[in-house]
Amino acid sequence: MSLPGHVQFGDVLLGPGTPYRWQTISGWEDSPGLDSGTVARSDAHGAYPGRLLAQPRTITLDGLVLRGEPGAMGTIVRHLAAATGPGDDELPLVVKLDGSEPLMCWARCLRRTIPVGHSGYPVGVVVGGALQFEATDPRRYTVVEQRVEGQLPRPEPGLDWHLDPGPESLLYPLDFGAPGATGALSVLNAGDADAHPLIAFRGPVDRPSLTNVGTGQTIEYDIALAVDDELLVDTGAGTVTLNSTASRLYTVTSRSTPEQLFTLAPGATSLLFRAAPGSIDPRAAVIMRWRSAYW
DSSP states (O other): OOSTTEEEETTEEESTTSSEEOSEEESSSSOOOEEEOOEEOSSSSSEEOOOEEEOOEEEEEEEEEEEOSTTOHHHHHHHHHHHTSOOSSOEEEEEEOSSSOOEEEEEEEEEEEOOOOTTHHHHTEEEEEEEEEEESSOOEEESSOEEEEEEOOBOOOOOOOOSSOOGGGGOSSOOOOSOOBOOEEEEEEOSSBOBOOEEEEESSEESOEEEETTTOOEEEBOOEEOTTOEEEEETTTTEEEETTTEEOGGGBOTTOOOGGGOOBOSEEEEEEEEOSTTOOOTTOEEEEEEOOEEO
16 A cells, blocks of 8 residues: 555555545544543542543444446455455554555454445446444554564673784774673654563573663563573563463563553653573573554
């Protein structure tokens, strides 16, 4: 998709240059409904403020127009029906309204309306259709996923003073060797909603942890990872798996924050990758993947 007005759901593209045009989209730029945890005060006026949790987002494409060659409308309708049928899995729904970056969510099509008239099919035009989608995660995301990688802290090798001086010791600029690692990562959530990152710890490393410098929140796991091991933390789903198969959620330490609370707030976030004392192998790494999130 590349043009303003394009909407893509799974494999079907709607908008300019396609057989499917639409007029309005509702629920896309609207704020989602909220469940309020506010509790009325029993001894005074007012209430105790509680958490506000967003409900699923409902998105509706109205004024759907289908155009095709006379006699070929059935094929066009069948293609749309196959792409928007009921399913258990949510698919990417990408919307590009203008020249700015498109946004996406994961959704399912709940309802499809295609008016059938004796005059529309023969001439290849059907008007007044609609598609309704539901996204259980109401946030919208950038299409491009960002990625950052960090290693455990290690010192710089420093300047080689050439114990056996030779002509090469006078060469400038002086070579201080490859820079060391600090274990620090900097990430940017350019949106206006908290984002849940995917975090992968790769061995060899013992008791890996990642700390949000600004909030002090830490995720830490009492586990020793071998050189080919990967511990994947899905902060959105709240899962911790070793090598994509076995759950290791039980390895969480007492100082660790619940995974679903370890989010990236809008703006820049600084993080620190650490491990148990003595765990300094330069092959150990943490990899974070995320998308900027928008309400």
